Amino acid sequence: MAAAGGEKKEERDYAIAAAEAFAADVSRLLAGFRQHLHDRTAHHLGYPYNLNLNLHLSALQAQFHNFCIINLGDPFIESNYGVHSRPLEVAVLDWFARLWDLQKDQYWGYITSCGTEGNLHGLLVGRELFPDGIIYASTESHYSVFKAARMYRVKCVKAPKVTFQKPIGSVSVSGHKFLGCPAPCGVVITRREHVNVLSTDIEYLSSRDATIMGSRNGHAPIFLWYTLNKKGYRGIRKEVQKCLRNAHYLLHHLREVGVSASLNPLSNTVVFERPRDEAFVHRWQLACEGNIAHVVVMPNVTIEKITSFVEDLANNRADWYQDDESVLVPCIAKDIGQENCLCGLHNKKSSRTA
Helix, strand or coil, X not given: CHHHHHXXXXXXXXXXXXXXXXXXXXXXXXXXXXXXXXXXXXXXXXXXXXXXXXXXXXXXXXXXXXXXXXXXXXXXXXXXXXXXXXXXXXXXXXXXXXXXXXXXXXXEEEEECCHHHHHHHHHHHHHHHCCCCCEEEECCCCHHHHHHHHHHCCCEEEECCCCCCCCCCEEEEECCCCCCCCCCCEEEEEEHHHHCCCCEEECCCCEXXXXXCCEEECHHHHHHHHHHHHHHHHHHHHHHHHHHHHHHHHHHHHHXXXXXXXXXXXXXXXXXXXXXXXXXXHHHCCEEECCEEEEECCCCCCHHHHHHHHHHHHHHHHHHHHCCCCCCCCCCHHHHCHHHCCCCCCCCCCCCCC
16 A cells, blocks of 8 residues: 555656646746747838837737637627627728728728738629629739739739729728737728628628638737727827838938938838848848848837947948958849949949949
8 A cells, every 4th residue: 555655656746747847848938939039029120010019008918818709700790609899890990991081881891810811802802793804913012912813813914003093992901010910910991882792691600791711800809999099090190200200210321321222202111232141131030022122110110220220231231342352232223223222333432333
């Protein structure tokens, strides 16, 4: 009996030690991952995400993270599932409808998983309305437009420029980018009469559905609703103005250290010569294409971060181009215009051109 009791105690001690070791490993892993996210957030510049999540939003998350909040089917029709945020979803949709001058009885929409889903939805409605139609898209359109063309097997024609002189059928925006939602989401709004081509009665839900995904993140409408009401039009406008000022600050300081750069009017995206070192590109998470890279100046991109980035770029650039005569400063005049290019051909201060 004593031996059996001893074996059970050893088993319990082993189980406790294993559980403690597992907890310690998990704690170390999560702490390391948290530090990684801090570092990556501090050095994020190339993509249009607002990483400036404030304490109020964190407190909001804490209130609702224990609930499985799912929005099913049509946001405007009650379903049998009761743990949802439909009233806040509709409030967010009303906010954007007012922004885009649509009356309540003229629009339909829902909060999507991202901007791409909104594009997929808008183009699906278009295909159903015009089965033999053609997608005309700018060469600079988001890649999801061309993805949708392949998915829906619709002919797509790329054009240098597309305007909105024709009536707009739908609009899609991201919620996790400029607004700074902590989870990917978006808003799609279309004219009410158009969505009927997709809307179907779903008895299982006791509702109708014209969405792409069906089940939708019910936390996203809470975050969007809170952000829109906390900031309001005036607060969002102030953030836009701040981003535009900071974009001009970045442009000025890049040119000051001899880096070719350009900025379009009313834009927060600064385009400049692609850094030679891919490790540098990775460190600052820059979006690159060909000989150019860009920084998207979002609300979390501060003057201090911009200054640190330009100093880091200038120091590394001196190493890239000063000692190796075979490495030439790239000419990116065809990308940003001769007036913005500071290569040897277009800038008398530089002597080498790629």
